[in-house]
Amino acid sequence: AQTVTQSQPEMSVQEAETVTLSCTYDTSENNYYLFWYKQPPSRQMILVIRQEAYKQQNATENRFSVNFQKAAKSFSLKISDSQLGDTAMYFCAFVIIQGAQKLVFGQGTRLTINP
């Protein structure tokens, strides 16, 4: 079975702090991509960051970076210098690079940045 587990239903930090959101996944496939999506109150799904499973180097995108541990099937998201606009639901997901290439999502982490 292909699953994604986000063990933190909710998190809350102060503005400018660093926060790490956890994600583990399970698949028997070897070729896949991992993603973090942000869903603000508008409910739009916004791509935050992408990681190719074949790359050992962790992806970074401005204040967002990941810690990808392929053997442990772990894919955490670190947000540095958090801003009020980072308040949102964050979903971890992966796609297998064959077949229908559908996204498999976790349950999400509700992140609140406090002023």
Place this chain on the structure above:
Amino acid sequence: EPEVTQTPSHQVTQMGQEVILRCVPISNHLYFYWYRQILGQKVEFLVSFYNNEISEKSEIFDDQFSVERPDGSNFTLKIRSTKLEDSAMYFCASIGQLYEQYFGPGTRLTVT
């Protein structure tokens, strides 16, 4: 920047009625998807569409659901006879070159 669009943004319908949700994927994308998100829950895959046919569908996508690409741009999801439990946000998505999926803004379906 190209984007996925969806109409309507909000649809209210009565139980048993048919609804059609519309999407315009990004023009040079080849795979199209519908996902569903019941309020407060995770995003769930419904169906994928490639080369004018369904490539995969989930258990949720039963005989009440159908998809169509009637022309070169639109991609529709039809629910034949809506049930209360169909109330959800429905997202259309299309896939880019690096396997990232671009989502539309969603259609909020309310079945009363």
